[in-house]
Amino acid sequence: MFLSQGSGDLCNRYRPRTFSNVIEQNTVIRSLQSAVLSENKEQTYLFYGEHGTGKTTTARILAMSLNCSNLKDNGDPCTICEDCSNIIKDVHPAVIEMDASDKTSVNDIRTLKEGLGLRPLMGKAKVLILDECHQLSSSAQNALLKISEKPPKGVFFILCSTEPKKILPTLRARSQGHKFTLVSNKSIRNLIQMVATVEVGDIQEDIVDALTEVSEGRPRNALKNLQKAIYIGLGNRKAVLGSLDLGERDPELISLCRLVMKFDVTWREVVSQYKKLPSTIDAETMRRVLAGWFRSCLERARTPIEARRAARALELFVEIFPPVKPEN
Template sequence: MSSTLFGPDDAPDEAALPEPPAPEGPGLFGDAPPLAPVAPQAVASPAPPPVAAVPAATPYRVLARKYRPSNFEELIGQDALVRTLRNAFAQNRVAHAFMLTGVRGVGKTTTARIIARALNCIGPDGKGGPTPEPCGVCPECLAILADRHPDVQELDAASNNGIDDVRELRERLRYRPAQGRFKVIILDEVHMMSTAAFNALLKTLEEPPAQVKFMLATTELRKVPATILSRCQTFHLKRVPQAELRAHFTRIAGLEAVTIEPEALAMLARAADGSVRDGLSLLDQAIALGGPDNAVTTEAVRDMLGLADRAMVLELMEALMAGDTATALGLLERAHERGADPAVVLQDLLELTHTLTRLRSVPSLKDDPSLTE
C-alpha cells in the first residue's frame, strides 16, 4: 500500500464516513445545545396573545398636596400679601429678599414657590417676563412645579444651619442661573440657623447678585436677628378665618365627590385653628373614616377629634352655674367614658363662656354660622 506525505493513497472517501454524533451539553463558549430537528409534518402551535401590562397604581397624594395653590388666585386668606405682590410685579419693584412669617400651614413655603414661578415664567410663547400670573405651562413653570428646576433651591435651615452651609451657598451664588431668569433660594425655618450662619449671610443678603432672590420663611420671627429682618421685606401671613376654611373645604369635598354635614364641616374648620394644611389633613382623615360611602357625619368627626358633645357642654355649663356638683361630675364622667379629653372639655367651656358673653353684648351674632350652639 503506497503512502504520501498526507497519508495513504487509499484513504476512505469523506462521503462514506458516518455523521458525527450531535454534541451534548453547552458548547465551548457556553452556547446552548442545538435544538432537535422538527419533523416536517409537525405544525407549530400559534403563539399566545401578548398579555397587556398592568399599569402601576398611582400613589395616593394627600389633599394638602393635591390641592396646593399654584398661583396667587388660589391662595386663600392672604389678601394683603397677594395685593402687595401683584402691585410689586406690575411696577417692577420686586425686592431681592422676602421674609414670610406666620403659623404653620398658612402658605409660607407655597407663597415662596409661587413667587419663584412668577419670577422665572416665560409664558406659553417663551417670550414673557416676570408676571404675577405664571402660565403654568412653560418649561420653567413645569420644572418648578415638579421640584426639579436647577435654579430654584429649597433648603431646610434646620438641617443646613451651619456656617459651612452658608459658605457653600455663597459660592454657588457666584455663578449665573443655569436655566431660568433668576436664582431663587428658599430657606425654610430660617430661625433655626446659628448666629455664625446668620452673620455669614448678612453681606450676601444685603447686596446679592442681580440674578438672585431670597425667600425666607419662619414660624418664630422673634428668633431672627434684627440685622436680617432689616434686609428683607417682611410679610405676616395671618390665620385663615373659619368662613374661608369652610368654603375651601366644601369646594374640595365636592371635587372629591364626598358629602359632608355642615356641622361636621364647622368642627373641622374650628379644629384647624386657622391652618389650611391642618384642616385638610383632618378632612382627609374624616373622609377615610367615612368609608366607601364617601359621607362624613357630625358624629364621626366628633369621635375622631375627641370632642365633647355640644349638648353635654351646655348641660355641664348649666350644672356649674346652678352649683350642682353631683350632676357636673356625672357629666364629666360620661364625657370621659366617650373618650373626650378633659382639657378639651375645659376648652369648650371657655369657648362657650366667651360666646355667651359676646351674644349678651351683641345679640345679632346669633346668625354667625361659626357659632354652632
C-alpha cells in the same frame, strides 16, 4: 375656585399655584403681585406667621412668577411654561428649598453662596426658599445677612419663619416682611366643602363644622383633616367626629366657648352651661380646649370688639385654669 392638580395627598393636589388662588392673605398677595411686576425688585423677603397659613406655598408661587416666561398681567405665574412646571415638580435647578431645621450649619450657607454667583442654568432668577429660618445658628444667619446685603443680580431669598423674633434684627431689617395670618372659618369651610364635593360628591354639614373647628384657620390642617375623614369614610359620621381633637369628644366645652363669645350672653347662662360639663373632663383638658379656642378667636378677630372679647375670655379662663406644673 381652583381644581385638583397633580397627584399625591389633598394638601399637594389642592395647593394654590397662583397668587390669585391663595386663600385670604390679601395684603401680602397684592403686594407680591405688584412686586413681581416692578422693575426694581426686592431681593430678600421674610414671610412670617402661624404654621399652615401658606408661607411656603406663596414662596413657591413667588419663585414661579420670578422665573415664568409667560407672566400674567396681574403678576400670577402661568403655571404651564417650562420654568413653572419644573418648579411645581420641584425639579427646577435654580429654585432651591431648604429646611433650616435640617441644615443649620454656617457651611451650608457658604456653599450656597458659592453657587449663587453663577448664572442660573434655567430661568431668570435663582431663588433660595429657606423654611423655618429662625432655626439657623446665629453664625449662619450672619453669613446670610452678608450675602443679602449685596445679593448678586437675579438672586432672591425668601425666608419663612413661624418665629421671626428669633431672626437677627439686622437680617429682619434687610428683608421685605410679609405677615401671614390665620384665615377665617368661612374660607376654611368653603375650602372643605369645595374639595369634598370634588373628591366624594357630598359631605354632611356637621362634619364640615367639626373639620372647620379643628382646623383653627389653617388651610393645610383643613385639607389634612379632610383627608383623614375621607379615609375613615364620610358616611361613618361617628368615627369621623370621634377621630377629631375637638368636636364630638368635648361638645359641652365647645358650647361653653361659643356661649362666652356671644355678645348678649348673661353670666347666669355661662354658669348654667358650665354646670352641664361632664365630671370626666379634667382641668388640663378644660384649660387646653378653652385657651386654644379663645386664642384662635383672638387671632381671627375681625373687629376690635371681637378681639377684646376673646382677649378678656382668654385672660379669665387662664386665670381660672392655670397650666398644670409637671411634678418633680
